[in-house]
Amino acid sequence: MRLRDENKRFAIREKALEMIVKDGFDGLSMHKLAKAAGVSPATIYIYFKDREDLILQLYFEESIRMSDATLKNFDPEMHFEEGLRVQWLNRAAYCLQHPQRMYFMEQMRHSPLHDKFREFGTPFVVAMKTFVSNAIRRKELVPLPVEVYWSIAFAPLYQLVKFHMGGKGMPGTGNFELSEPLIDQTLELVLKALKP
Amino acid sequence: MRLRDENKRFAIREKALEMIVKDGFDGLSMHKLAKAAGVSPATIYIYFKDREDLILQLYFEESIRMSDATLKNFDPEMHFEEGLRVQWLNRAAYCLQHPQRMYFMEQMRHSPLHDKFREFGTPFVVAMKTFVSNAIRRKELVPLPVEVYWSIAFAPLYQLVKFHMGGKGMPGTGNFELSEPLIDQTLELVLKALKP
DNA sequence: CAAAAATAAACGAACGTTCTTTTATTTAAA
DNA sequence: TTTAAATAAAAGAACGTTCGTTTATTTTTG
Known part of the structure; x- marks a missing residue:
């Protein structure tokens, strides 16, 4: 069994917040977020159900x-x-x-x-x-x-x-x-x- | 010369406002807006330079x-x-x-x-x-x-x-x-x- | 080895915008 | 008064891109 890397979750979280602050919800795309967090787009979906869930958890x-x-x-x-x-x-x-x-x-x-x-x-x-x-x-x-x-x-x-x-x-x-x-x-x- | 139909501009404006209120800036797509306003997507660009200009004029x-x-x-x-x-x-x-x-x-x-x-x-x-x-x-x-x-x-x-x-x-x-x-x-x- | 994490690649759908064509209206020559 | 040229509005289809998400596969680790 491999454990979840909480650093990864954290990176996704923080970058998402930064992107939303900079460009609004419009500006938050999963591809760009993945790139910014140094992670594959699919990885985001391990930690968050979907885009909305990510934002709601963040909030x-x-x-x-x-x-x-x-x-x-x-x-x-x-x-x-x-x-x-x-x-x-x-x-x-x-x-x-x-x-x-x-x-x-x-x-x-x-x-x-x-x-x-x-x-x-x-x-x-x-x-x-x-x-x-x-x-x-x-x-x-x-x-x-x-x-x-x-x-x-x-x-x-x-x-x-x-x-x-x-x-x-x-x-x-x-x-x-x-x-x-x-x-x-x-x-x-x-x-x-x-x-x- | 054909005159601009200000009713059209108005319809676009109002529907845009409704869509933003309902689904946020995320929810404002030019295709959906065109459909809601009963207009072709291209028509929107006669009255507004682009999506951002539309929102800014609205504001x-x-x-x-x-x-x-x-x-x-x-x-x-x-x-x-x-x-x-x-x-x-x-x-x-x-x-x-x-x-x-x-x-x-x-x-x-x-x-x-x-x-x-x-x-x-x-x-x-x-x-x-x-x-x-x-x-x-x-x-x-x-x-x-x-x-x-x-x-x-x-x-x-x-x-x-x-x-x-x-x-x-x-x-x-x-x-x-x-x-x-x-x-x-x-x-x-x-x-x-x-x-x- | 088993199992979950992580990825690269791919999916169809939807995006903002533009191109091409048609339609409506005004202008002015006949 | 008719008619045709001129012009901008309007439409529809299409552009390439990017979207959110998934699938198939590989990597890591308990």
């Missing part, structure tokens, strides 16, 4: 990697302000350190392929829900639906990251670099909105 | 349509709270009335194709900048960089729209429908963050 693994990074040093029992700050810093750090992975995720999330993905993430979602209901119970956070909370709490951060990654802010505004003071400034405003 | 026209809708009943000289409210209602109405066009725009914005697009939008951007600097001068808005302003002011709205369009809110939360009270509630929090 699944990146989702886990991302939510792990998000929950670092985070505890749902934390006080609201502290917990939100930890999450902001975690998310910002991950985005800035792994712009490619981030861009892949965003591309995936906004593509029809995303619908074929079975949402998982129970541990992550559970942690978030606990955190929010704790905060409301302690009157550290105004009571609101989870979606409204999420919109106010995190959408601004990701929008800043998009400005940063696009290399430019508002069209015509020139370059925009996301710095720690800028993150702090925005977080303060978000807290102002969310705290009673 | 350009949708951008204009969207910013026009956004600026309806809006005047940069408005007071901050009123102006922001008008924009929120305009944007929300457009998103809810044209979910397909909205989804196309979001898909485009998060794809590598977006980089090949030359930003235009001067009238729109000028109006927004005037509005913001007016608001700051009148002390109706805390002073902050445009990108930070934008992140707080509009990212939450678009996140709500995404929840709404995805048919579900937070993963595992079940369905989420964007209603006017919900929009108002979120806008109030945004205003709380932005007003001095």
Whole structure:
């Protein structure tokens, strides 16, 4: 029996991500991917059922990697302000350190392929829900639906990251670099909105 | 001389948008598009230079349509709270009335194709900048960089729209429908963050 | 040796685009 | 007012290429 070479799987995975980030899903062809990963086209089909399965597995693994990074040093029992700050810093750090992975995720999330993905993430979602209901119970956070909370709490951060990654802010505004003071400034405003 | 049939151009345009929304950029093939639009493949190349040009023109026209809708009943000289409210209602109405066009725009914005697009939008951007600097001068808005302003002011709205369009809110939360009270509630929090 | 990994080669289908021809419409001479 | 030249739109078939995937075979390793 010959064992699978996980390095090969990894190479396929990483090159696929690179290609998607560079040229979109359009740009991901199995032939080109095989060449880039130093592997025969048929080999890809040992590790992945087909092209769609490859993309979906990629997305699944990146989702886990991302939510792990998000929950670092985070505890749902934390006080609201502290917990939100930890999450902001975690998310910002991950985005800035792994712009490619981030861009892949965003591309995936906004593509029809995303619908074929079975949402998982129970541990992550559970942690978030606990955190929010704790905060409301302690009157550290105004009571609101989870979606409204999420919109106010995190959408601004990701929008800043998009400005940063696009290399430019508002069209015509020139370059925009996301710095720690800028993150702090925005977080303060978000807290102002969310705290009673 | 035979005149161009603008109905044909329109049919190609609309079907292309539908196909992209349904199956992503991957799903847009010139043959299938021609068939869907009731036209010969060669005809497409009379109206558009090539596949990429078709997508880029589509994006350009949708951008204009969207910013026009956004600026309806809006005047940069408005007071901050009123102006922001008008924009929120305009944007929300457009998103809810044209979910397909909205989804196309979001898909485009998060794809590598977006980089090949030359930003235009001067009238729109000028109006927004005037509005913001007016608001700051009148002390109706805390002073902050445009990108930070934008992140707080509009990212939450678009996140709500995404929840709404995805048919579900937070993963595992079940369905989420964007209603006017919900929009108002979120806008109030945004205003709380932005007003001095 | 057995069994799975890995490959090269090949498959038909589909791709984006172009070539050639036909059709529709305008222009202007008769 | 008729008719024919001129022109661009439109169509259909075809181009060579590349696509995703599979088959037949060889290589590697437990």
